[in-house]
Amino acid sequence: MSQRIRRTLLTLCLAVAALAWSGGQAQAHGFTSTAYADVVETDGRPRTTLELEYDLLVVSAADAEDDDALFREGTAAFDNGDDRGRARVLDTHAKAVTEYVTGRFLLSSGGTPCTARPHGGASMTRREGVPYAVVVLDWSCPDGGGLRLHSTLFPDREQYVKDTKTIVTYTVDGLSGSAALDGGHPSFSVDRPWYERFGEFFRLGAEHLLTGIDHILFLLALIVGSRGPREVVLAATCFTLAHSVTFLLAALGLVDVPADVVEPVIAASIAVVAGWHLWRLARPADRRPSLGRGHLGLDRAGWTRLAVVFCFGLVHGLGFAGALGIDAAWSWTLLWSLAVFNLGIEAVQLALVALTFPLLAVLRRRAPGAARLVTGLVAAGVAVMGLVWCAQRITES
Incomplete structure (x- = not known):
């Protein structure tokens, strides 16, 4: 294995370890x-x-x-x-x-x-x-x-x-x-000034995603489970559209779903999306569908995956709105504040995709076997964490 591939593997492993460490630190040093x-x-x-x-x-x-x-x-x-x-x-x-x-x-x-x-x-x-x-x-x-x-x-x-x-x-x-x-x-x-007000909400949205280990792991599961740039772009777009819709509706008070329902489903979504990639890896090579089939280069399984991502994105949007917790009468100022909060979330999401997926692309091109091993290990770890959180949130609700 070349030195460049070893560095790529090490970087990916350190990224996952940092996420797990940050979650543990949040528990150890308060909330x-x-x-x-x-x-x-x-x-x-x-x-x-x-x-x-x-x-x-x-x-x-x-x-x-x-x-x-x-x-x-x-x-x-x-x-x-x-x-x-x-x-x-x-x-x-x-x-x-x-x-x-x-x-x-x-x-x-x-x-x-x-x-x-x-x-x-x-x-x-x-x-x-x-x-x-x-x-x-x-x-x-x-x-x-x-x-x-x-x-x-x-x-x-x-x-x-x-x-x-x-x-x-x-x-x-x-x-x-x-x-x-x-x-x-x-x-x-x-x-x-207006820019100070909107700057506050952009920062708040960015910080929420950076400190929301469950949302980050969901994105990580999407990234490692995408086989090419087209898949990761389509998956990220579906997730963005879905959570933007429910975030705005819930933050404006038009949709109200109890957190006791939302939080366990968010945890379960992490496990499902990560488990989907493990299922793909386990399928025999001659039964894996080609990425180039169908509309937009996706086969039936690819479209099913996007539908699942979209549905889970709707639930994550409810989680974003619950974290913001604004309960105010409708106004254009409120709408713009919510939109800027959402932009802060999107900025961090795009940065995560831009930093992580190119590393995976290099690894898949230079060492396909190592890439399968790394993405499988990451997906397995993420799936386990999602299942543990789901069980915890159900018992605590």
């Missing part, structure tokens, strides 16, 4: 939480409706305010699974909860901080099966300046959250739109 904030103008003043992961809020507020009773009662209510009991805990310790939230979620006008007071009692909701506390705040802001929002909600000293993405929707000061904040970009002004 990224998602918070949601809706800002509306009510009686001439901003009102924010915050949705925060209940367990994180209880632990962080109890620690910040030295409220041992909040920690004991809050964790007990979390373990009991009673949303009414959880809301009662938040109301009982409303002062500690409000002080924690308003110390990290801030509004200002013209550079002067706004002051907040609770509006009504706390309530509970769920996001992708996770209990979320709903905290509503009314703000008093000085006149004469554009409204600015700053969020540093989580991580705190709980040690298992590495960052929080705060998805903001707003209708205030005659402006409406959405924003995405995190530790690297904690602030925004409602009157900021």
Whole structure:
């Protein structure tokens, strides 16, 4: 085996190992939480409706305010699974909860901080099966300046959250739109330039695919299972069209499928697409159809594969929308924000195909046997991971 082929094999193996390592590191060093904030103008003043992961809020507020009773009662209510009991805990310790939230979620006008007071009692909701506390705040802001929002909600000293993405929707000061904040970009002004707003969502989409190991493995299974440039282009196009449609429909609230259904199917899709390639490899050479047959160079099996990819792409789009989690009224600004988020996903997807498939093409041309071995091993590993995730997600739902 030549040195170039050995380098190609090593590169492919390292890529797969890096994906597996990144998934393990995410579990070992914490996860990224998602918070949601809706800002509306009510009686001439901003009102924010915050949705925060209940367990994180209880632990962080109890620690910040030295409220041992909040920690004991809050964790007990979390373990009991009673949303009414959880809301009662938040109301009982409303002062500690409000002080924690308003110390990290801030509004200002013209550079002067706004002051907040609770509006009504706390309530509970769920996001992708996770209990979320709903905290509503009314703000008093000085006149004469554009409204600015700053969020540093989580991580705190709980040690298992590495960052929080705060998805903001707003209708205030005659402006409406959405924003995405995190530790690297904690602030925004409602009157900021359009390119800053769209840049946030492009970055958010790119980061979502880069950190979404299940979506990346699905793409990797598509790449190693494609026998030529035509197949990989058609497969990637089908996947893109499908997930773009359902992502926009779900993000706009026109389609609603529970995460308990979506997440196991996404995991299963990884195993199915990887297993398809293993089935192809196992077929005798004289029974493998030619790539050049049929319309667009695909035979019946090729078209069936594209149909399967398209169907699974529809489900992945629901997963993308669930991760973004915007729940806002229709507007052209919202539509453009969603489209730019999707463009960020596509940019990473195209980069992955452009970096990986040429390596496989070189390997298949120089050492077909080694290529079959490598793609088979990659597909087998991906299929196993997909089946494991599917089982985990079913048992956790």
